[in-house]
Amino acid sequence: MITNENMSVLEPVATEQITSTTKPEPSPHNHQSPPDEPLVIIEPSRSWVAINIRDLWVYRELLYFLTWRDIKVRYKQTVLGAAWAIIQPLFAMIIFTLFFGKLAGIASDNIPYPIFAYSGLLPWTFLSAAINNSSNSLIGTDSRLITKVYFPRMIIPCAAVSAGLIDLAIASLILFGMLAYYHIAITASLLLLPFIIVLLTLLAIGIGMWTSALNVKYRDVRYALPFFIQLWMFSSPIIYPSSLIPQKWRWLYNLNPLVGIVEAFRDSFFGKEINWSALAISTVITLTILISSAYAFRRLEKSFADIL
Amino acid sequence: MKPIIKIEGLSKRYKIGEHVAPYGSLRETLSRAARAPLQWGRKRKATRFVWALKDIGFEVPPGQILGIIGRNGAGKSTLLKVLSRITEPTAGRIELYGRTGSLLEVGTGFHHELSGRENIYLNGAILGMGRQEIERKFDEIVAFAEIEKFLDTPVKHYSSGMYMRLAFAVAAHLEPEILLVDEVLAVGDAEFQKKCLTKMGDIGHQGKTVLLVSHNMASVINLCQRAIRLSNGKVVADGNPVDVVQGYLTETRSADGQILWNDPAEAPGTEIIRLHSVRILQEGIDGPTADVDISKEVLVEMKYWNLQENAPLYSGMWLRDQVGTIVLSSANLHSMSLTDDPWFGRPHPLGMFQSVCRIPGNFLNEGHYSVSAILGKVPDKTQVLEDQVLSFHVHDTGEMRKHYYGGWVGVVRPRLAWHTEYIEGVVPEAIDGEEKLASVRG
Numbered sequence: 001m002i003t004n005e006n007m008s009v010l011e012p013v014a015t016e017q018i019t020s021t022t023k024p025e026p027s028p029h030n031h032q033s034p035p036d037e038p039l040v041i042i043e044p045s046r047s048w049v050a051i052n053i054r055d056l057w058v059y060r061e062l063l064y065f066l067t068w069r070d071i072k073v074r075y076k077q078t079v080l081g082a083a084w085a086i087i088q089p090l091f092a093m094i095i096f097t098l099f100f101g102k103l104a105g106i107a108s109d110n111i112p113y114p115i116f117a118y119s120g121l122l123p124w125t126f127l128s129a130a131i132n133n134s135s136n137s138l139i140g141t142d143s144r145l146i147t148k149v150y151f152p153r154m155i156i157p158c159a160a161v162s163a164g165l166i167d168l169a170i171a172s173l174i175l176f177g178m179l180a181y182y183h184i185a186i187t188a189s190l191l192l193l194p195f196i197i198v199l200l201t202l203l204a205i206g207i208g209m210w211t212s213a214l215n216v217k218y219r220d221v222r223y224a225l226p227f228f229i230q231l232w233m234f235s236s237p238i239i240y241p242s243s244l245i246p247q248k249w250r251w252l253y254n255l256n257p258l259v260g261i262v263e264a265f266r267d268s269f270f271g272k273e274i275n276w277s278a279l280a281i282s283t284v285i286t287l288t289i290l291i292s293s294a295y296a297f298r299r300l301e302k303s304f305a306d307i308l
Numbered sequence: 309m310k311p312i313i314k315i316e317g318l319s320k321r322y323k324i325g326e327h328v329a330p331y332g333s334l335r336e337t338l339s340r341a342a343r344a345p346l347q348w349g350r351k352r353k354a355t356r357f358v359w360a361l362k363d364i365g366f367e368v369p370p371g372q373i374l375g376i377i378g379r380n381g382a383g384k385s386t387l388l389k390v391l392s393r394i395t396e397p398t399a400g401r402i403e404l405y406g407r408t409g410s411l412l413e414v415g416t417g418f419h420h421e422l423s424g425r426e427n428i429y430l431n432g433a434i435l436g437m438g439r440q441e442i443e444r445k446f447d448e449i450v451a452f453a454e455i456e457k458f459l460d461t462p463v464k465h466y467s468s469g470m471y472m473r474l475a476f477a478v479a480a481h482l483e484p485e486i487l488l489v490d491e492v493l494a495v496g497d498a499e500f501q502k503k504c505l506t507k508m509g510d511i512g513h514q515g516k517t518v519l520l521v522s523h524n525m526a527s528v529i530n531l532c533q534r535a536i537r538l539s540n541g542k543v544v545a546d547g548n549p550v551d552v553v554q555g556y557l558t559e560t561r562s563a564d565g566q567i568l569w570n571d572p573a574e575a576p577g578t579e580i581i582r583l584h585s586v587r588i589l590q591e592g593i594d595g596p597t598a599d600v601d602i603s604k605e606v607l608v609e610m611k612y613w614n615l616q617e618n619a620p621l622y623s624g625m626w627l628r629d630q631v632g633t634i635v636l637s638s639a640n641l642h643s644m645s646l647t648d649d650p651w652f653g654r655p656h657p658l659g660m661f662q663s664v665c666r667i668p669g670n671f672l673n674e675g676h677y678s679v680s681a682i683l684g685k686v687p688d689k690t691q692v693l694e695d696q697v698l699s700f701h702v703h704d705t706g707e708m709r710k711h712y713y714g715g716w717v718g719v720v721r722p723r724l725a726w727h728t729e730y731i732e733g734v735v736p737e738a739i740d741g742e743e744k745l746a747s748v749r750g
Binding site: 038041 | 310311314322370389390391392393394395396397398399400401402403404405406407408410412413416417419421426429430433434435436438439462485
């Protein structure tokens with residue numbers, strides 16, 4: 001008969017684990033007393049809340065890192081990398097030059113059609129890519145971020161938009177090359193360009209926030225968007241000048257915020273007189289879209305974590 | 309002392325079905341809006357809600373490590389999600405008097421194409437660290453993760469162990485005053501788990517406040533100074549971890565060997581499948597029983613309604629031991645089971661089904677076990693996971709005790725084959741002298 005003493009292999013050893021790790025005791029010396037005012041208060045929010053500026057500021061570096069990631073990953077995953085930024089508008093320009101410039105003979109305000117088209121396709125390619133990327137940004141790989149960590153959700157569509165700015169910068173190099181080729185001198189109007197690009201980016205963010213937030217709830221957005229983008233291109237002066245539009249319909253045409261932006265973008269390169277009234281309308285409409293999108297996004301974002 | 313976390317009347321409500329059909333289509337919303345005027349004055353169809361948290365209130369003093377335990381679905385994860393501002397509460401108020409970092413998952417935001425170095429920066433930023441803070445801790449993180457050589461390799465080429473180590477390393481170097489942790493300790497190999505536990509202990513020594521959600525009762529007892537037990541979204545116990553864990557272990561919904569839902573509308577499940585009952589049976593015992601004989605087969609019987617015509621279903625279960633460790637998980641998939649279950653994966657007609665799983669005798673150890681019922685549709689995700697729905701106690705009836713009476717370690721106690729042989733021709737030299745013999749005997 002075997003007894004306990006001489007067959008200890010079956011004895012429980014579980015208690016050892018519990019006693020060997022020292023349990024930290026609450027140590028009042030190591031920490032300061034908490035502040036009087038709470039750092040964060042979590043409460044059910046009212047339906048309409050303004051943007052939390054303080055939060056956005058705290059997480060500003062995350063915007064930089066997510067933008068940087070989007071760019072880096074894209075260039076790592078594609079063989080041609082940065083070349084894609086040039087290929088897209090360049091090939092579009094060649095095709096449009098062939099069909100619209102040569103065959104259809106569309107007027108281009110006394111500017112050679114290729115450079116006219118390219119200077120329109122540049123902001124357009126940026127905008128359409130930005131809207132596409134940001135509208136799918138919340139439901140893609142980043143949906144895991146939303147269900148697992150807190151940060152202002154707006155950063156995700158904003159990062160998707162700002163990643164496109166690098167492509168815009170790269171593709172602009174071709175435009176400067178074409179200006180030299182066609183002997184078009186740069187004028188002081190070019191100083192307006194930074195402002196126009198900011199406006200264009202804000203427009204992209206405004207639309208991106210609307211579509212990305214709606215896309216979480218209604219996946220229809222994903223299918224409707226390409227159609228909408230295509231329509232928008234043809235109702236903007238990308239491959240034809242707005243002078244083609246009859247004067248009496250011009251007021252309606254100018255309500256498209258892209259009209260003032262694209263015209264001003266082009267005019268700043270070619271040193272033509274800026275259509276200030278069109279640009280003013282574009283600015284007002286862009287800001288309206290941006291502010292409304294921020295409110296809508298804040299309202300919809302509360303349910304993101306529950307839906308995704 | 310003044311608390312660092314103050315929670316008052318916290319409640320969170322989910323719409324039933326929100327998780328089943330997560331997003332609506334535009335058409336649905338539009339057609340609902342179009343119908344709405346016609347339904348004016350008519351009674352609206354009652355929406356069903358479920359309270360994931362109901363009127364939670366407690367305070368945490370600074371420097372305390374608080375364990376939160378409870379069954380799946382008790383509200384633990386929801387509580388952490390509300391605390392980390394991922395989802396909003398329906399009612400109530402939380403005041404946080406310190407910078408909060410949450411660790412609900414390790415490796416959140418890791419990108420496979422990026423290198424280890426790049427992911428440290430990215431993940432750090434996602435967890436709320438500034439660039440300077442990451443730079444300052446960079447070497448420490450790399451050393452902790454032991455990935456020096458692979459720093460510039462894309463993480464898609466990492467082994468899963470390296471990946472987890474790196475992910476935990478970044479998270480462990482967060483320096484918030486309040487840290488919210490969800491079960492991240494259950495990662496990596498034993499060596500690394502030990503390292504993680506030590507790190508968690510260090511965090512406690514540094515005077516940080518930690519809220520730890522865990523299923524691992526041993527780590528709750530080891531690490532925490534206080535534990536809170538949630539059940540159905542409410543705090544049901546709060547105090548010394550040992551006492552709270554004890555209470556949790558005896559908490560099961562049924563102690564009489566069966567649990568039953570008569571009304572399909574109230575039963576756990578979805579519109580596809582709903583659980584009717586779970587019973588523990590054993591030959592020689594009339595009806596369900598919570599006490600079984602160690603030497604005989606234990607039958608786990610599940611009955612359920614199939615509510616979708618021709619749904620191909622599977623059934624499965626978990627068995628947990630008394631500290632909540634999953635002893636085994638099993639299902640009626642043919643490649644997983646001893647017998648070919650005739651109904652596995654076949655289109656089920658509407659109606660009730662019964663699945664029985666047989667756990668052999670002389671396999672489990674003595675003590676307390678609980679059953680979790682799992683039902684699902686092939687190949688979709690699980691429809692029913694009723695964690696620890698039922699418990700039973702295995703009693704030793706002495707069949708394997710004819711030669712040994714002592715305590716018996718082990719999660720299971722299977723009866724295995726043993727065979728000893730005499731190897732001929734190997735005779736040790738005689739050991740002479742009593743002294744040498746004594747030294748050998750120790």
